[in-house]
Amino acid sequence: MMIANMTAEPITEPSDVPAPMQELVGLDRDELAAIMVAIGEPEGRSTLRAKQLWHWMYHHGARDFSLMTSLGGPLREKLAETCAVGRPGISREQISTDGTRKWLMRFDDNQEAESVYIPEDDRGAVCISSQVGCTLSCKFCHTGTQRLVRNLTPTEIVGQFMVARDSCGEWPSPSGERMLSNIVMMGMGEPLYNFDNVAKALRIIMDQEGIAISRRRITLSTAGVVPMMERCGAELGVSLAVSLHAVRDDLRDMLVPLNRKYPIAELLDACRKYPGANNARRITFEYVMLKGVNDSTADAHELTRLLADIPAKVNLIPFNAWPGTDFECSSNNAIYRFAEIVNNAGFSAPVRAPRGRDILAACGQLKSASIKLSRRERDARSADADGAGLAASAATS
């Protein structure tokens, strides 16, 4: 397949503002109000000013303070001197022949993570990363071959969605139909291992006076971090997807090693208790179809037995190969036979059409080149960078 657009050179730099500036994206309203006070606004007006700023940043997508006309000239000048409304940089943007877009986003410390926009006919989902790399090493997942580098901050999580909106020209936030209608926390990383940052970011994204994506249009996917699931449902009320992929503990221990800590019975019990799950809001069980591994008719029957008392739907995902994997995708016959058994038991079980395969943007294919450096390696790199900076300034002076 052809890749419609691909660039190797960075397209934009992260934030492009000097480090001492205060980044505003990712702060909540109280934090914005505190900044207003810190730059000299009277305390009594700080909440209103924060609300106005919020509207410019998250409803209009404005980054330039001079455009924020409701704030008044002197305040705009103070904001421009001390603060910034940034975005992650874009190291690479690829557009698949099917319209899927993938961005390799670069953050201020040059770590990178991927985000994907998957358009449908009249809507679309943005798949967002929560970590650089992942600790969980699921065997079928390309990200799982990359060690965890670090958690992403609220600024970086919200920033991924704002870049997608910039790219699709979807500012100001439309009140009706929108192409970037849904968010899936299914990119790189396990969101429940970075819950506080993910929760803060999603609260910003859900706020009705800004980006305004409703919780019903947000799905958080977990490999099964059981102790965090109830809190996720109670505090955020978003939809839940569970990466199940196997119906026996011995097999799931291998495919999703987190299963050794939270086996299938415990995981399904937490699903039964997930706040807000009901027949109108079912839990999605992701099941990647691996040839000869988890795709037998016996597996399908066991799956229906396991899910019998849970408001569930099943997403069957044809395995998307990546360089170095030993797994193969199940045959079409095996996938449809499996789907039929699950369907006949009363579950919705769509076979997910692979999207963005030509640019490795499909499920389980995301990976960045970021690596975790030891303190000594980091020190050596910053010494190199200082040296390079000195050499560059010497060359230009």
Ligand code: SF4
């Ligand atoms: S499937 Fe999710 S949790 Fe598992 S390794 Fe990949 S990114 Fe991590």
